[in-house]
Amino acid sequence: MSLPPYARLLGVTLELVDDLPEIVMPFGQHVVGRPGFLQGGAIAGLLEVASVAALRHALAGETARIKPINGTVDFMRGGRDHVTRAAGEITRLGARVATVTAIAWQDDRARPIASARMNYLIERADG
Known part of the structure; x- marks a missing residue:
């Protein structure tokens, strides 16, 4: 599965955990906001990558373009200088629209x- 191009800028990698995609982002200067904390845009980007990975996984074998409509991010606590993981869960997969909920966490x-x-x-090739 290929990730969006900006995933490379975040330095993320894809792991399969229980046959579901999980995105891993290392902490480094490229994602620092205030000293010792993740920048909010890096967290939001990680959540979007996780959402797209969940959709690509669900659509495996189909030729489809995925275009974002909108998104809402809720920041719950500051991301510290640790590895951050994220995973998406599809809550609705219709013929043309999908809704994905994603979470990002560090230690727990x-x-x-x-x-x-x-x-x-979702723009499927067949129609």
Whole structure:
């Protein structure tokens, strides 16, 4: 599965955990906001990459373009200088529109640092 081009700027990698995509972003100068903390845009970008990865995984074998419609990010706590992980869960996958909820966490998945709700337009090749 290929990730969006800006995923490279974030330095993220893709891992399959229980056969579902999980995105891993290392901490470094490229994602620093205030000293010792992640920049909010890097967290939002990570959540979007996780959402797209979840959709690509669900649409495996289909030729489809995924275009963002809108998204909302909720920041719950500051991301510290640790590896950050994110995963998306599809809450609706229709013929033309999909809704994905994504969470980002550091040490404990049950304590997310941010979450997002993203809506995407899906343009399938067959129609």
